[in-house]
Amino acid sequence: MPRLGVDVDCYLKTEALPTVWCPGCGNGTVVQALALALARLGRPPEEVAVVGGIGCSGRTPFYVRTHAMHTTHGRALAFATGLKLARPSLTVVVATGDGDLLAIGTNHFLHAARRNVDLTVLLFNNGIYGMTGGQMAPTTPEGGRTTTSLAGSAERPFDAVELAMAAGATYVARTTTFDMQELPLRIEEAIRHPGFALVEVITQCPTYFGRLNRIGEAPEMLLWERDHTEDLHGAGEGLALPALTTGVFRQERRTEYTEAYRALCAARGGRYGDE
Amino acid sequence: MTSERDAVRIRLTGRGGQGIMLAGAILAEAAMRDERYVTETQEYGPEARLGATKADLVVANRPIAFPDVVRPDLLLCLSRPGYLKYGRGVAPGGLMVVDDRIAVEEDTTAEGAAVVRLPLRRTARELGDEIATNIVGLGALAALSDVVSEQALAAAVAARTKPEFADLNARAVAAGLALGREARRGGRSAAAS
Amino acid sequence: MALRLVMGNEAVAQGALAAGCDFFAGYPITPATEILEEMARLLPPRGGVFLQMEDELGAMAAVIGAAWGGARAMTATSGPGFTLMQEHIGYAAITQTPCVVVDAQRSGPSTGQPTLPSQGDVMQARFGTHGDRPALALTASSVRGAYDRTRLAFTLAERHRLPAVLLLDAVVSHMREPVDLPPPPPPARRTFAALPSGAPRFGPRAPFVPFGVGEPTVVTGLAHGPTGATGGGSGAFTADTLRAVGEALAADPDVAAAVEAYRTEDADLLLVAFGITARAAREAVDRLRREGTRAGLLDLGVLWPFPAAAVAQAAERARAVVVAELNLGQLTLAVEAAVAGRAPVYPLLRADGGLLEPEAISRFAQGAATGEARAAKEAMAGA
Numbered sequence: 001m002p003r004l005g006v007d008v009d010c011y012l013k014t015e016a017l018p019t020v021w022c023p024g025c026g027n028g029t030v031v032q033a034l035a036l037a038l039a040r041l042g043r044p045p046e047e048v049a050v051v052g053g054i055g056c057s058g059r060t061p062f063y064v065r066t067h068a069m070h071t072t073h074g075r076a077l078a079f080a081t082g083l084k085l086a087r088p089s090l091t092v093v094v095a096t097g098d099g100d101l102l103a104i105g106t107n108h109f110l111h112a113a114r115r116n117v118d119l120t121v122l123l124f125n126n127g128i129y130g131m132t133g134g135q136m137a138p139t140t141p142e143g144g145r146t147t148t149s150l151a152g153s154a155e156r157p158f159d160a161v162e163l164a165m166a167a168g169a170t171y172v173a174r175t176t177t178f179d180m181q182e183l184p185l186r187i188e189e190a191i192r193h194p195g196f197a198l199v200e201v202i203t204q205c206p207t208y209f210g211r212l213n214r215i216g217e218a219p220e221m222l223l224w225e226r227d228h229t230e231d232l233h234g235a236g237e238g239l240a241l242p243a244l245t246t247g248v249f250r251q252e253r254r255t256e257y258t259e260a261y262r263a264l265c266a267a268r269g270g271r272y273g274d275e
Numbered sequence: 276m277t278s279e280r281d282a283v284r285i286r287l288t289g290r291g292g293q294g295i296m297l298a299g300a301i302l303a304e305a306a307m308r309d310e311r312y313v314t315e316t317q318e319y320g321p322e323a324r325l326g327a328t329k330a331d332l333v334v335a336n337r338p339i340a341f342p343d344v345v346r347p348d349l350l351l352c353l354s355r356p357g358y359l360k361y362g363r364g365v366a367p368g369g370l371m372v373v374d375d376r377i378a379v380e381e382d383t384t385a386e387g388a389a390v391v392r393l394p395l396r397r398t399a400r401e402l403g404d405e406i407a408t409n410i411v412g413l414g415a416l417a418a419l420s421d422v423v424s425e426q427a428l429a430a431a432v433a434a435r436t437k438p439e440f441a442d443l444n445a446r447a448v449a450a451g452l453a454l455g456r457e458a459r460r461g462g463r464s465a466a467a468s
Numbered sequence: 469m470a471l472r473l474v475m476g477n478e479a480v481a482q483g484a485l486a487a488g489c490d491f492f493a494g495y496p497i498t499p500a501t502e503i504l505e506e507m508a509r510l511l512p513p514r515g516g517v518f519l520q521m522e523d524e525l526g527a528m529a530a531v532i533g534a535a536w537g538g539a540r541a542m543t544a545t546s547g548p549g550f551t552l553m554q555e556h557i558g559y560a561a562i563t564q565t566p567c568v569v570v571d572a573q574r575s576g577p578s579t580g581q582p583t584l585p586s587q588g589d590v591m592q593a594r595f596g597t598h599g600d601r602p603a604l605a606l607t608a609s610s611v612r613g614a615y616d617r618t619r620l621a622f623t624l625a626e627r628h629r630l631p632a633v634l635l636l637d638a639v640v641s642h643m644r645e646p647v648d649l650p651p652p653p654p655p656a657r658r659t660f661a662a663l664p665s666g667a668p669r670f671g672p673r674a675p676f677v678p679f680g681v682g683e684p685t686v687v688t689g690l691a692h693g694p695t696g697a698t699g700g701g702s703g704a705f706t707a708d709t710l711r712a713v714g715e716a717l718a719a720d721p722d723v724a725a726a727v728e729a730y731r732t733e734d735a736d737l738l739l740v741a742f743g744i745t746a747r748a749a750r751e752a753v754d755r756l757r758r759e760g761t762r763a764g765l766l767d768l769g770v771l772w773p774f775p776a777a778a779v780a781q782a783a784e785r786a787r788a789v790v791v792a793e794l795n796l797g798q799l800t801l802a803v804e805a806a807v808a809g810r811a812p813v814y815p816l817l818r819a820d821g822g823l824l825e826p827e828a829i830s831r832f833a834q835g836a837a838t839g840e841a842r843a844a845k846e847a848m849a850g851a
Binding site for chain 1: 491511523679687690697
């Protein structure tokens with residue numbers, strides 16, 4: 001990837017390619033953006049851990065050359081919380097999907113945000129369960145067609161940004177795989193942020209979401225992403241459908257959990273942490 | 276291993292909130308300070324307050340195999356539900372120390388067991404706080420049965436309770452011991468109602 | 469001797485500190501809660517991590533994450549929480565993650581009788597997770613035993629790289645006994661040597677090296693090869709690893725040493741029990757001996773891997789074997805398999821929240837020895 005301006009190969013396991021992901025899937029775009037963000041931050045790969053859940057996005061740990069843990073469905077954040085507390089010097093990034101984080105794992109999402117543990121969550125939101133073949137997700141839009149909602153979903157979807165804000169996350173952003181300029185910047189900001197950071201990435205699943213909802217292949221889906229999102233600051237097109245807002249919704253400083261825990265130990269004579 | 280004969284089995288019962296769990300730990304600590312073998316187990320319901328709770332102890336001169344108490348030799352009872360639940364289970368020849376505000380009937384009391392009713396709660400209240408009823412009860416039980424020494428009980432109370440209640444608890448132990456001694460002098464049958 | 473009056477659950481916490489435990493994640497549940505409370509009190513002054521998670525799924529996940537962060541990590545729960553942890557116990561097994569899980573068993577199923585004892589998780593400790601794996605489950609029947617077995621659980625978890633389970637019950641957890649426990653050693657940071665490039669990370673003899681030490685490692689619950697990578701014969705590698713770990717565990721002398729024999733040298737009536745039931749059986753043995761019956765007891769300090777050799781050897785001399793347990797016959801299955809017809813096996817079972825008392829055990833065992841129970845068993849089989 002010569003045009004990125006920095007060396008990202010040291011963060012990628014090129015020998016593990018091709019990925020399990022379908023042609024046109026947006027997940028590779030997110031992983032590339034993650035590698036770019038790590039490269040710009042200059043974090044050595046051996047000081048980074050990427051923790052994935054289950055689902056398409058959960059396979060991310062196999063394609064990064066950092067410490068990596070591919071865990072169980074919905075629980076990546078709980079694994080990551082234990083890992084971060086045991087070794088606070090590690091930069092811990094969680095790769096998770098909308099089913100993983102917002103259905104089976106919602107509880108851990110809310111509590112990790114509440115604690116404000118220094119974790120960066122990359123939410124790969126494609127609005128559908130890809131790994132199991134296209135079932136309805138808690139993010140499937142109302143009317144969205146999936147193999148378990150062929151007549152269109154009758155459910156109101158979750159808004160991950162609202163949930164994260166309500167639960168106390170201190171960095172909250174949403175972007176898309178269409179916006180390859182913004183995506184790595186958001187990830188970089190999130191990793192730099194000392195506290196719980198969510199970057200929701202709207203990403204395309206042409207195989208299931210695109211096909212079942214007659215949007216088309218990857219290029220059409222990327223244009224769909226462009227047309228169905230609106231910048232937080234109003235720079236968007238006039239849209240026929242309800243748009244998802246993108247941008248940075250919150251960026252604030254609140255005592256990070258390992259810092260708070262270090263103080264708690266110190267008050268009782270204990271020395272916590274790597275240093 | 277201990278035989279059934281040389282072990283004393285004790286049950287403490289009352290409502291949740293009356294300090295039965297603490298009393299069990301104190302009595303076990305006292306037995307330990309007397310250099311005897313002891314086990315203490317507990318049973319309680321979902322209620323942190325009210326309900327019927329119990330602490331069971333076995334005190335012996337040899338290692339104790341089974342810590343559960345089937346038929347206690349000694350029963351300290353601070354509540355009516357506890358009395359109704361465990362009053363009949365006392366071993367023949369056993370002793371029940373019951374707060375005198377609890378109504379005692381023949382058909383809910385074990386046959387062949389002596390019943391000593393003492394003003395445990397009233398005494399604690401007169402000392403300044405009803406919360407010390409459990410400590411008064413332990414004092415009375417110790418004086419009536421010799422299951423633990425007076426010195427060990429006083430030391431265990433001091434070791435297992437909060438310093439801010441040290442004075443109240445010390446007076447509660449003394450008052451309980453006095454109640455027990457007096458009842459013992461008067462004979463168990465005279466004290467029984 | 470500096471005797472202290474200590475509760476079983478407090479002894480678990482002391483044993484964990486003695487083993488160098490520096491990470492605890494858990495969720496409150498009767499009758500294990502005192503372990504959580506003790507660790508919350510004891511770990512921060514030592515710089516260790518105490519984490520109260522949002523549920524038991526998260527607690528077990530955090531323990532595994534912490535182990536890969538280089539911590540000696542444990543959790544403690546009871547039956548319902550143990551059920552929620554099962555998926556992650558399987559994950560710890562396939563990822564060869566050393567960690568410790570204490571299950572203070574209570575009466576069930578479901579909420580059951582939450583403050584009453586049970587021994588209903590014998591098979592859950594063995595087969596609770598999906599798939600199959602080598603299982604290690606220790607038990608304790610005394611406060612001192614709870615301390616010693618907690619330490620042993622950490623030792624074996626690290627030696628064999630697996631999740632070690634300690635099965636207690638509500639009585640042993642809440643029982644106080646005078647014990648002389650050494651003060652915990654000062655906290656010490658663990659050190660790990662980085663593996664040479666390309667050295668195996670997984671497999672029966674691969675050392676455990678956590679994240680942050682040396683080259684990046686990939687850990688996965690998918691079948692994997694020695695580097696953690698999937699595909700290319702990884703199914704066979706994982707199966708072979710688990711089998712080899714199980715064999716090494718079964719051959720470990722420290723596992724066999726956890727079985728406590730009581731008056732079995734000349735016993736022709738063999739009692740088999742663990743936990744609080746073993747305490748009752750111990751007294752039953754004394755009663756039977758006083759009555760002239762040569763009874764003996766195996767107090768199984770380890771259930772899995774099942775100490776089949778010790779049971780078979782003791783059954784060699786026995787006219788009858790009695791298994792006493794607080795469930796509907798879980799341990800009995802393993803005992804029957806180990807005895808393998810050397811003597812008839814009679815289960816004495818109770819699963820209503822109450823205990824098997826010494827008198828009930830001795831009476832039942834006497835019947836087994838004299839053939840009354842045998843007749844009853846044959847009659848039942850014939851009916």
